[in-house]
Amino acid sequence: MRLLWLRNDLRLEDHAGWQQLADYSGDTAAVFILPAHWRRTDATGLHRLGTAKAAYVQQSLADLSERLATFRLTLLQGEPIELLLAWHRLQPFELVTHAAQAPEEAGWLARLRDAGINVQTFEAQPLFSPEQVSSLFYDFPASFSGFRRQVEKSPAWPVPTPQPAADLGRLQAANCPFMTGIDWPAMPRESAHPAWQGGETAAEHWLHHYLFERRALAHYKASRNGLTGRYFSSHLSAALAWGCLSSRTVWHRILAYEQQWGSDEHSYWLRFELLWREYFHWSLRVHGSQLFAADGLTGKAMPGAFNPEYWHSWCEASTGWPMIDAGLKELMTTGFCSNRLRQNLASCFIHELGLDWRLGARFFEQHLLDFDVASNWGNWAYISGAGHDPHHGRHFNPHRQWRQYDPELIHLYQWLPELGAVTPEQVESHQRGERLLDYPAPLVPLEC
Structure with a gap:
C-alpha cells in the first residue's frame, strides 16, 4: 500500500504527493494526524493548538475531504510515529510525505526509516x-x-x-485499521475574519x-x-x-x-x-536546532529571564500598556495580528520586559492560526538579536510606532473599548507611568 501522510500541505493543486498516489497501481490511503502533544499544556501554561488555529485546521481538512469527493481522507489523533508504526505492523505500506522543515519533523522521518519503512519525500x-x-x-x-x-x-x-491537481478519480482508499476521527476543542462556528476561512x-x-x-x-x-x-x-x-x-x-x-x-x-x-x-x-x-537555542544563530543573544508576574500579565493581556494589550487581545481572540503589531509585541516582550525570546515565539506558536515554524522563530530571533539581523536585534520605539501606524487609535478602540475616548498623548503618558487613565499601571514604564 502507498500511504500519503499530510501535515501542513492541505491542498490538491501543486502537490507532488497526490500525484504519487495517482501514479500508483496498488492500494492507497491518505492520513492527517493531529499530534496529541499539541494539546498538552507545559509548565508555562502553553500548548500548540489555540482555538483559532484549531478552527482553521478543521476547516481546511473539511474542505480537502469535500474536494476529494469519493476518496476518503483518514483523520487520526495521537502521537504520529506511534500511530504510523502500529499501522505499518498491521498493514505494511510505503510512506509519502513532504520534506521535514524543522528538527522535530526530521526526527519523525528518521524514526520511521529506522523502523524499516520506505519513506519518500517531496517539497510542498x-x-x-x-x-x-x-x-x-x-x-x-x-x-x-x-x-x-x-x-x-x-x-x-x-x-x-x-502543477495541476492529479487525477484521483480512479483511486479507492484502503481501510484504516484504527478508530478514526479527531476530538477537536470547542471553537467558534465562524471565522473571525472573511479572509481567514480555512x-x-x-x-x-x-x-x-x-x-x-x-x-x-x-x-x-x-x-x-x-x-x-x-x-x-x-x-x-x-x-x-x-x-x-x-x-x-x-x-x-x-x-x-x-x-x-x-x-x-x-x-x-x-x-x-x-x-x-x-x-x-x-x-x-x-x-x-541552532535556531531554537537561547543564543540562536549568532551565539551572542541574551536569553532573557523568566518573571512570573510579567509572564502572567502578558498571557492575560494586562501589561498596563494599552497599545500592547490591544494587540495581545486581538491575537488571542482571532489568531491573527498584523506584521507591524507582531514586531512591536516581540520588541516589548524582549527589550522592555526582558523575557526569553523563545517563550514569546512559543506563545505565538500557540495562538497564531498562520503559525509557520521557520517564519515565526526566524522573526523572533531576528528581533532578539539571535537571528539574521545585521544590526543584532531590533528595539522599536512603541510610542513612535503607534503615532505612525494607529494615529487615530482605531485599533486601540476596537480591542480596548473600555478605555472610552482618550487621546494618543494620554495613552503615551499612561504607558510612561503617569497613570492618567482608568487602566492598570504599566509593568514597567515605556520610556523610549
Missing part, C-alpha cells in the same frame, strides 16, 4: 527546489539582502510553475478576489503596515502556512496580475515578502 512549502538553492547550503547568506540579491539576479533560479477553496477565492476583483495589491506596499481592515495586507499567510495554497501558486498569480495591470513597487513587494518567507525556510533547513 518552498518556492525553490533544494537542487536550485543547494549552492547556498555551504555558505548560507548571513542576511536576507544577500539571499535576495542572489535569487533575484541568477537566471538559474526561476520559480517553478505550479481550506483550499476559500484560499483560492480570496487570492483571486484580492488580486483581480478588489485589486488591493495596487496599494500593498503603502498599506501593508496597517493594523486594521480587510485589505491592508494580503492575508495569505495562513493559507501558505497550512499549505492550502502553495507559495509557487501565489507567486505565479502575482505575475499574472502584473501581466494584466502592470508591475510596480506594490506587486514587487508582495513577491519580496514571499522571498523573506523563503529565506527563513532555507535558513531553518541549514541551521536546524
